[in-house]
Amino acid sequence: MSEVYDVVIVGGGAAGLSAALVLARARRRVVVVKGGAPRNAPAEHMHGFLSRDGMPPADLLATGTSEVMRYGAELLDEVATGACAEPQDGYSVRLGSGRVVRGRRVLVATGLRDELPDLPGVRERWGSDVLHCPYCEGYEVRDQPLGVLGGPEPGALAHSVRQALLLPQWSADVIFFPRGMPLSDDDRVRLDTRGVRVLEGAVAGLVVDGVLRGVELSEGSMVERTAVFVAPTFYANDDVLVALGCAFDDEGWVVTDESGRTSVAGVWAAGNVSDPAAQVIAAAGAGSVAAMAINADLVFAAAEPAS
Numbered sequence: 006m007s008e009v010y011d012v013v014i015v016g017g018g019a020a021g022l023s024a025a026l027v028l029a030r031a032r033r034r035v036v037v038v039k040g041g042a043p044r045n046a047p048a049e050h051m052h053g054f055l056s057r058d059g060m061p062p063a064d065l066l067a068t069g070t071s072e073v074m075r076y077g078a079e080l081l082d083e084v085a086t087g088a089c090a091e092p093q094d095g096y097s098v099r100l101g102s103g104r105v106v107r108g109r110r111v112l113v114a115t116g117l118r119d120e121l122p123d124l125p126g127v128r129e130r131w132g133s134d135v136l137h138c139p140y141c142e143g144y145e146v147r148d149q150p151l152g153v154l155g156g157p158e159p160g161a162l163a164h165s166v167r168q169a170l171l172l173p174q175w176s177a178d179v180i181f182f183p184r185g186m187p188l189s190d191d192d193r194v195r196l197d198t199r200g201v202r203v204l205e206g207a208v209a210g211l212v213v214d215g216v217l218r219g220v221e222l223s224e225g226s227m228v229e230r231t232a233v234f235v236a237p238t239f240y241a242n243d244d245v246l247v248a249l250g251c252a253f254d255d256e257g258w259v260v261t262d263e264s265g266r267t268s269v270a271g272v273w274a275a276g277n278v279s280d281p282a283a284q285v286i287a288a289a290g291a292g293s294v295a296a297m298a299i300n301a302d303l304v305f306a307a308a309e310p311a312s
C-alpha cells in the first residue's frame with residue numbers, strides 16, 4: 006500500500022520539523038519520517054538559539070512535534086531505508102517497517118554522524134566534557150583548563166587548529182595536543198600569538214573518573230583538563246539522497262542551491278545533511294527556506310499552462 010503526500014520529509018530534527026511546520030501551515034499534506042535521536046542528543050542543553058538558549062534538545066523536538074501536529078502533519082516513528090523516483094511523478098520512500106510512502110516532493114533532513122577519535126574516554130564523555138563546538142559550549146567551560154586534541158583523523162588538522170585559535174576567547178589556559186599532526190610554522194606562530202601551549206607527544210587517552218580529569222600522555226603522565234575539544238569527522242546521513250541520484254561535490258556533500266534544491270528535480274536537502282556547519286537555529290532556518298521553495302514549486306507546477 007502506498008499513500009501520496011505533497012511532501013515526504015525524511016528526518017525529524019530541527020531542519021525537518023521546521024520545514025514541516027511551514028508546509029503544514031501552507032495546508033500541504035506532509036509526512037515526517039522521524040528517524041532516531043538528533044545529533045546533539047548526547048548534550049544536556051542546547052545553546053545559541055535565540056529564545057531557546059539552554060533548552061534540552063529533546064524539549065525542542067517535543068515542542069516542535071506538537072506544533073507541527075497541530076497543523077495536521079503526520080509523523081511516523083520510522084527510518085527511511087530507500088527511495089526511488091515514481092514513473093509518472095514524485096518519489097517513493099521505503100520505511101524500515103516495509104511500508105512505502107509516496108510524495109510529490111521529498112525533503113531530506115537526516116543530519117550527519119560524528120566519527121570521534123578512537124581514544125579511551127572520548128565517546129564516554131562526548132557531549133558532556135568532550136566537546137567540539139566552542140560556540141555551543143565554550144561559555145559553559147569558560148576560564149577552565151581546556152585541551153584541544155589534534156590527530157591523524159580526516160579533517161582534524163584544519164578543524165582542531167581552528168578550535169585552538171578560537172578557544173582563548175573563553176579561557177586563558179588552552180593546551181593543544183597535536184598527536185603527531187604536522188603543524189605548519191605559520192600555525193605554530195598563530196597558536197603562540199593566541200597564547201595556546203602546544204604539547205607534543207602521543208596521547209594514550211582521557212582520564213575519566215565520573216567526569217573528565219585530564220589527558221593521559223603515552224609516557225604515563227596526566228595533564229589536568231576539565232574539558233577537551235575534539236575534531237570529529239563528519240559523515241552525512243545521505244543514503245536517501247544517494248539512492249535518488251543527487252549530485253555530490255568533491256568533498257562528498259550533496260550539491261544544493263540556496264533553497265536546498267538538489268540536482269534532482271523535486272528533491273531538497275536541509276540542515277546538517279548538506280551543511281555540516283549549521284547549528285540548530287541555522288538548520289531550522291534552512292528547513293524553513295526549503296519548505297517555502299517546495300511549496301512554490303508545487304504551486305508553479307500546478308499553474309503551468311498545458312502545452
Ligand SMILES: Cc1cc2nc3c(=O)[nH]c(=O)nc-3n(C[C@H](O)[C@H](O)[C@H](O)COP(=O)(O)OP(=O)(O)OC[C@H]3O[C@@H](n4cnc5c(N)ncnc54)[C@H](O)[C@@H]3O)c2cc1C
Binds near residue numbers: 018042046047132242
Ligand atoms: C554534542 C553536540 C552538541 C551540540 N550542541 C549544540 C548547541 O548547543 N547549539 C547548537 O545550535 N547546535 C549544537 N549542536 C549541533 C546540532 O546538533 C545540529 O546543528 C542540529 O542537530 C542539526 O539539525 P538537523 O535537523 O540538520 O539534524 P539532526 O538534529 O541530527 O536531525 C536529523 C534527524 O534525522 C534522523 N535520521 C537520520 N537518518 C534517517 C533516516 N534514514 N530516516 C529517517 N530519519 C533519519 C536522525 O535520527 C535525526 O533525528 C551540537 C552537536 C553535537 C554533536
